[in-house]
Amino acid sequence: MNTMAFLRQDKKANGTYLRIVQSYRSEDGKSRHRTLFNLGKVEDYSADALKKIGQTLYELGGGSLEELQSKQLHEICRYYYGFPLVVKKLLHSYAFDTFFDRITNHKDLEYNLMESVTLLICERLHDPVSKLSNYINQNDYFGIEHIELHQIYRTLDHLHSNQERIKQLIYHKGRNLFNQTLDLVFYDVTTFYFDSDKEDGFREKGFGKDGKIGNTIVTFGLLIDQNKQPVGYEVYRGRQYEGHTFSDAVARLKDKYQIGKIICVADTGMMNADNLLEVQDADYEYIFGERLKNLSKKIQDEILDISKYEILKVADITSNEEIEIKYYVSPYKGKKLISTYSAKRAAKDKAEREEKIRKAQIFIENPQSLGKKAKTYYLKKESKDIFSLDLEKIKRSERFDGFTSIATNNQELSVKQILEAYKQLYKIEQSFRSFKTFLETRPMYHWTENRILGHLALCYISFTVLNYLQLQLKKQGTPQSENEIRKNLTKMQMSLISQNEQQYYLRSKIETGAKEIMKVLSIRELPDLIPQQSINQYI
Structure with a gap:
């Protein structure tokens, strides 16, 4: 037997x-x-x-x-599977899969727009490079359909032609995802430069905020809420004065979304009569930084009298611990001025002035290198190539060390609430750093206006889903920085291996950070080993 x-x-x-x-x-x-x-x-x-x-x-x-x-066992190739898996889940959270599929079907595209956008965002989050490099790198990712190079560029055209719908989708879905009403809106502008000096009426030479001289730039105005969630953005020609962008952005905001009462928060660069009028006509309130040196001498003398100041405890933006500040409230031209004094800020103002004076001494010896920056460095012109220190200007500047002022037309919020709202402006600076440093929005290598605007729409979507992921991780109690997210997704790899004429996918060890991301997005972990014919059950 x-x-x-x-x-x-x-x-x-x-x-x-x-x-x-x-x-x-x-x-x-x-x-x-x-x-x-x-x-x-x-x-x-x-x-x-x-x-x-x-x-x-x-x-x-x-x-x-x-x-x-x-027995022969060898690796055929290796893929990143985490980026596509997570990006598709994030895009689904904002209903972008449905949105892009409708465009694909309506335009009868020969490629899947959702797949192309997924690839471009994966590259933004992983290693931002040119669109040509995106095309070359696409084989590094598992779970994305192959996209031709010309289709990648056409994707930017579709993002441009649908940019207003994209903004609206992000705005409305963002409100629903966080179940929040919009009460505070923060606004600021930055510039993005091009690797070119060619002007075309949209790209213009100007002094960009990156310090690049000679490059063409465009101006980018961004609106966010207190969670850094995007509210909207506008793009302007390169030499557009930033103070003139605010009224346009507010008018568009009210026209597009029919938003009720909100408070607009912006720094001193937005404080002008036109902007105040636009905000008030929209029935919005404002909290703006006020240029103390531009106020009348009478109100300056009143504000600089430290004996009038009271002490208030507010949350520090870095440590979130309570700190004491000195403040003084005064009415001025129908608005409320809240002035504050900080010894720490006074020391900073003094140090910055002394550094400018140090540089001024160098320029006095070598005036040819000064250009048109004499006033910036407390210099006055004695004759054609002779400058001297403007001692009176230095003395006037010393009076304001440590003082700042905020203007508002809100009559309901407390001083503490107004100050803490204004301090949140740092979040928009963080947002610009995300655009510029992490997502590497600039330098831009596109030359037509449509492609430029399509590229910025792509970066806006990337910023939105990245910020959403960070907020969800923070809410879960497992916060991660942008670079930690990039590192954790990069480690999510799998290899196609062959043994005895059989092929399998072997995934890498799932680190704690990757598990946290998968958990917050309800993504199930892949088995250690998956037969090739079964992979579609998981990805």
């Missing part, structure tokens, strides 16, 4: 069980099975333990461990 033993897996509702089963023929000639040994649940064993069981069974069958290990 011939018998044969083999390993059997029995899948049940509570797990997979392993048994060593013997096959034999009964006296009447029928094939039968009997259990020789129950090994228990697969889930109760570590990967190493299962490997040892397999090796032992192989040796008991007459094979040698050396023979087993000599």
Whole structure:
């Protein structure tokens, strides 16, 4: 009677069980099975333990461990699977999958727009490079359909033509995702430069905020809420004065979204009569930085009298601990001025002035290098190429060390609430750093206005989903920085391996940070080893 033993897996509702089963023929000639040994649940064993069981069974069958290990096993290729998996989930949160699929079908595109946008955002989050490099790098990602180079550029055209719908989708979905009303809106502008000096009426030469001289730039105005969630953005020609962008942005905001009462928060660069009028006409309130040096002498003398100041405890923006500040409230031209004094800020103002004076001394010796910056460095012109220190201007500047002022037309918020709202302006600076440093929005290598605006729309979507992920991780109690997210997603890799003419996907170890990301987005972990024919069940 011939018998044969083999390993059997029995899948049940509570797990997979392993048994060593013997096959034999009964006296009447029928094939039968009997259990020789129950090994228990697969889930109760570590990967190493299962490997040892397999090796032992192989040796008991007459094979040698050396023979087993000599079986050809090699890696065919390796992929990043975390970026596509996470980006698609984030885009789904904002219904972008449905949005882009509709455009694909309506325009009868020969490629999938959602897949192309996913690739471009994966590259923004992973390693921002040119669109040509995006095309070359796409084979590094698993789970994205192949996109041709010309289709990548056409994707930017579709992002441009749908940019207003994209802004509205992000605004409305953002409100629903966070279940919040919009009460505070922060506004500021920055510039993005091009690797070119060619002007075309949109790209213009100007002094960019990156300090680049000679490059063409465009001006970018961004609106965010207190969670850094985007509210909207506008793009202006390069030499557009930043103070003139605010009234346009507010008018567009009211026209597009029919937003009710909100408070607009902006720094001193936005404080002018036109902007105040636009905000008030929109029935919005404002908290603006006030240029103390531009106020009348009477109000200046009043504000600079430190004996009038009271003490207030507010939250520090870096440590979130309560700190004491000195403040003074005074009415001025129908608005409320809140002035503050800080010894720490006074020391900073003094140090910055002394550095400018140090540079001024150098310019006095070498005036050819000064250009048109004399006033910036407390210099006055004595004759054509002779400058001297403007001692009166230095003395006037010293009076304001440590003082700042904020103007508001809000009559309901407390001084503490107004100051803490204004301090949140740092979040928009963080947003610009995300655009410029992490997502590397600039320098831009596109030359047509449509492609430029399409590129900025792509970066806006990337910023939106990245910020959403960070907010969800923070809410979960597992906050991660942008670079930590990039590092964790980069480690989510899998290899296509071949052994004995069979192919499998072997994933890398899932680190804690990656597990936190997958948990917050409800993404299930992949098994350690997946047969090639089964991979579509998981990705």
